[in-house]
Amino acid sequence: MSQNKAKSKTGQLDEPELAPLLKLSGITKSFPGILANDAIDLTVKQGEIHALLGENGAGKSTLVKIIYGLLKPDAGTFEWEEVVLSLSNPAQARSLGIGMVFQHFSLFEALTVCENIAIADDQKLNLKTIALRIKEVSDKYGLPIDPDRYVHSLSVGEKQRIEILRCLLQKPKLLILDEPTSVLTPQEALNLFATLENLASSGCAILYISHKLAEVKSLCGTATILRNGAVVATCNPKLETAKTMAELMIGAKLHNIKRPKKSGSHDNRVQINKLNLKSNDPFGMDLENISFDIQKGEVVGIAGVAGNGQTELMAALSGEVIQTGSHETIFFDGVGVSTMRVAERRAMGAGFVPEERYGHAAIKEMSLKDNALLTTSQKLNLIKKGFLQSNEICDLTHKIISDFDVRTTGLEMETGNLSGGNLQKFILGREILQNPRILIVSQPTWGVDAGAAVFLRKSLLDLAARGCAILIISQDLDEIFEICDRIAVLYQGTLSPLINTESASVDQIGLLMGGKTTE
Amino acid sequence: MSQIFQFFPKFVLEPRLEVSGKWVILxxxxxxxxxxxxxxxxxxxxxxxxFLALYTFFVQPLTTMFGITELLVKATPLVLIGVGLAIGFKANVWNIGAEGQFTMGAVFGGGTALLCQHTESILVLPLVLVLGTLGGLFWGAIPAFLKTRFNANEILTSLMLSYVAVLCLSYLVHGPWRDPAGFNFPESQIFSDYAMLPILIENSRLNLGTMFAILVVLVAWILMTRTIIGFQLRVVGLAPTAAQYAGFKQSGLIWLSFLISGGLAGLAGIAEVSGTIGQLLPSVSPGYGFTAIIVAFLGRLHPVGVLFAGLIMALSYIGGENAQIEIGLPAAVTGLFQGILLFFLLACDVLVRYRLSHRSVLASERRE
Structure with a gap:
């Protein structure tokens, strides 16, 4: 673990007139194999918007779970309004005035807004009173929502409003938000920021967890930066540049990657014509009239907020869900593949990397060798007469590990022990080494550390340079703009026309993500 | 995450970083x-x-040659069925109806033997064995069909079919297949020598069936660890979504699991009647099909493990009988022992994935 616990104090932070609302000192928490929090000190004052910055795995989530009473620290003290306490559960945290909005919502889709809030209500109010209070609080903070709407009919941004309202009804003194903008369009994010500023000015402190530097810079007055479980700096983000904060977060210099200019060759590798697909999941998204194409050597990006049909599109393209319609809608290399199963599509030279890594793209409980074999078994001479060719499988695994810089302890290592970044390098490496003609990747760098993300994007661009047609389904707009030649937006199961990246703006894509066009 | 389970304030169960190989054996x-x-x-x-009781139960049966051969005779069906079940369980296919597939093996094979009662040919025995295996296979195919076609829960269908199979056998030996010269006892005729498995050791009941069991263990071991089929079965059991992503045919793997486990249970059934019993009786199994479930888990779903587990369970049967005769222990003690063993096995399994650590020790480790 890092010995670097130097705390550089930049900016003017000390305002003696305000007593700290929350003061953590020396908070330490370890899980088997990792020290998630290493002697963390954190002070949050009344009415401030305090950012907790750090990469995935830096220990932000562990720290806020400790503040919210979900985890107990191994060591350190927790002071709330200058009283030392030990929280035993979230209900106690809520009674103190701590509210938390999680990244993943816990809402019942089949219930109304009001019912969802009533379920989690510690005060056990009746539905009418709650509906009134929702109206009152939502008017006050600019969070418009109809208490009688069913949750499944709401957008992601509206669902997040329920979670925020749920906290606000408890009249919190401290509101914790975990990556709140990761599911929002840029415009929805601006609305959220206005609400948060309004809240802060009424005296509520906000602990804002993020790795997006631009929004932290515009919103927060103080930032505590974590790396490898320890505080590396506390600063005023308004006085820092995004680059200096990024380097503090990552602990290394960042290199930009360059997208090569396309030659404009026309070789239709993927053609989708009016794809319609009904989702099996009652709360899933039906795909409607989806059409696009990918040329040889091209990277096409599909942006959009999660839950707008990405899972369904991925399953339809990979063949994990087969459409029942009569006419061909999916063409690989000019051949209709709509009724082909996964294995047949793979045999045509297609590779797939689904969003979910464990349990879908790889198997936690199996060794790296077994996972290398998972999608390669039909190819690469790994099987003769039904028998596994152990030497060839070992060679392939070695090659994935060395070519894609996967940090492991050996081929027999249980795959569940790989970090997020190493696991994704392994999975992408496995697909790339099969020399795909078509590669379809969902969320290539989600939850991956910055260094690995750069490596993965570079690998994808190299593959495209060798002629592969690549489709990237991603929620990360920065990533899409960085590596894609053309961009389309998936909204409510329909796909916008493809736009050349050079002529697209973040605003335009952001509006499309919210279902609006620029006109 | 680490607070999954606490029993004493000072001791905690912590998830291990990797499955402990040592504890899988221990x-x-x-x-x-x-x-x-x-x-x-x-x-x-x-x-x-x-101590006398334990000696009588677990050691004395092994002190005579006859005791050892009896042990192998009892272990044979348990191992044959257990290996098949272990393959299915690995693939998350829960065939609980091996008792029925075993019985159907006995019905089909035994029926063939009765049909060929007067045929004097060395081909009778292979025919009996094949038909017996097919009987189990057929009985295993029913839940496989219901599962893949209608998504019916295989635990219920296979279990219920067991009772159907047992009643079928009971009807046959009480009715059409009853030995006309058998003083009205519900038994079939004794099979002809051409339909009987050869005895391996004189004056014992040890027969060729035991060799089948050993062969099956070896083949299953190779199947599960060295072939693509075994790999696919393991993947589908651990992560069905990943199996779909990899392009493995799930319904095919469900069929395969049922056909293997049903076929092996059928083989065990016919080996039992044509090797050990020599005729059809209303009941041909003292619950082998159910005990084999314990055997499969005790053997860690590994064919070689199942071999050892089968021997241990067989010992509990033989020891139980011996203890009844020698020191007058009740017959229920055998079942009691089997239950206690399964209970402790499942309890000890926690230690494969978790380790017990002392709170204060942990805290000081973390400091470093």
């Missing part, structure tokens, strides 16, 4: 030791000398 051994320890307590409470 856990069944500890379970056996704890079972023996419980045995001491139970025998004492029954007013018997606990």
């Amino acid at each position: 856990s069944p051994i500890i379970a056996i030791i704890l079972t023996l320890f419980s045995g001491v307590i139970i025998f004492s409470l029954l007013g018997k000398d606990p």
Whole structure:
């Protein structure tokens, strides 16, 4: 673990007139194999918007779970309004005035807004009173929502409003938000920021967890930066540049990657014509009239907020869900593949990397060798007469590990022990080494550390340079703009026309993500 | 995450970083030791000398050649069925109806033997064995069809079909297949020598069926570890979504699991009637099909493990009989022992994925 616990104090932070609302000192928490929090000190004052910055795995989530009473620290003290306490559960945290909005919502889709809030209500109010209070609080903070709407009919941004309202009804003194903008369009994010500023000015402190530097810079007055479980700096983000904060977060210099200019060759590798697909999941998204194409050597990006049909599109393209319609809608290399199963599509030279890594793209409980074999078994001479060719499988695994810089302890290592970044390098490496003609990747760098993300994007661009047609389904707009030649937006199961990246703006894509066009 | 389970304030169960290979082996051994320890307590409470009782139960049967051959005779069906079940369980296919597939093996094979009662040909025995295996296969195919076609829960269908199979056999030996010269006893005729499995050791009941069991263990071991089929079965059991992503045919793997486990249970059934019993009776199994479930888990779903587990369970049967005769222990003690063993085995399994650590020790480790 890092010995670097130097705390550089930049900016003017000390305002003696305000007593700290929350003061953590020396908070330490370890899980088997990792020290998630290493002697963390954190002070949050009344009415401030305090950012907790750090990469995935830096220990932000562990720290806020400790503040919210979900985890107990191994060591350190927790002071709330200058009283030392030990929280035993979230209900106690809520009674103190701590509210938390999680990244993943816990809402019942089949219930109304009001019912969802009533379920989690510690005060056990009746539905009418709650509906009134929702109206009152939502008017006050600019969070418009109809208490009688069913949750499944709401957008992601509206669902997040329920979670925020749920906290606000408890009249919190401290509101914790975990990556709140990761599911929002840029415009929805601006609305959220206005609400948060309004809240802060009424005296509520906000602990804002993020790795997006631009929004932290515009919103927060103080930032505590974590790396490898320890505080590396506390600063005023308004006085820092995004680059200096990024380097503090990552602990290394960042290199930009360059997208090569396309030659404009026309070789239709993927053609989708009016794809319609009904989702099996009652709360899933039906795909409607989806059409696009990918040329040889091209990277096409599909942006959009999660839950707008990405899972369904991925399953339809990979063949994990087969459409029942009569006419061909999916063409690989000019051949209709709509009724082909996964294995047949793979045999045509297609590779797939689904969003979910464990349990879908790889198997936690199996060794790296077994996972290398998972999608390669039909190819690469790994099987003769039904028998596994152990030497060839070992060679392939070695090659994935060395070519894609996967940090492991050996081929027999249980795959569940790989970090997020190493696991994704392994999975992408496995697909790339099969020399795909078509590669379809969902969320290539989600939850991956910055260094690995750069490596993965570079690998994808190299593959495209060798002629592969690549489709990237991603929620990360920065990533899409960085590596894609053309961009389309998936909204409510329909796909916008493809736009050349050079002529697209973040605003335009952001509006499309919210279902609006620029006109 | 680490707060999954706490029993004493000072001790916690912590998830291990990787499955402990040492504990995979140690856990069944500890379970056996704890079972023996419980045995001491139970025998004492029954007013018997606990060490004499344990000796009678677990050691004495192994002191004679006949005892050892009887052990192998009992272990044979358990191993044959257990290996098949273990393959299915690995693939998350829960065939609980091996008892029925075993019985159907006996019905089909035994029926063939009765049909060929007067045919004097060395081909009778292979025909009997093949038909017996097919009988089990057929009975296993029914839940496989219901599962893949209608998504019916295979635990219920296979279990219920067991009772159907047992009643079928009972009807046949009480009715159409009853030995006309059998004084109205519900038994079939004794099979002709051409339909019987050859005896391996003179004056014992040890027959060729035991060799089948050993062969099946080896083939299953190779199948599960060295072939693409075994790989696919393991993947579908651990992560069905990943199997779909990899392009493995799930319904095919469900069929395969049922056909293998049903076929092997059928083979065990016909080996039992044509090797050990020599005729059809209303009941041909003292619950082998169900005990084999314990055998499969005790053997860690590994074919070689199943071989050892089968021997241990067989010993509990033989030892139970011996203890009844020698020191008058109740017959229920056998079932009791099997239950205690499974209980401890499942309890010890926690230690494969978790380790017990002392709170204060942990805290000081973290400091470093």
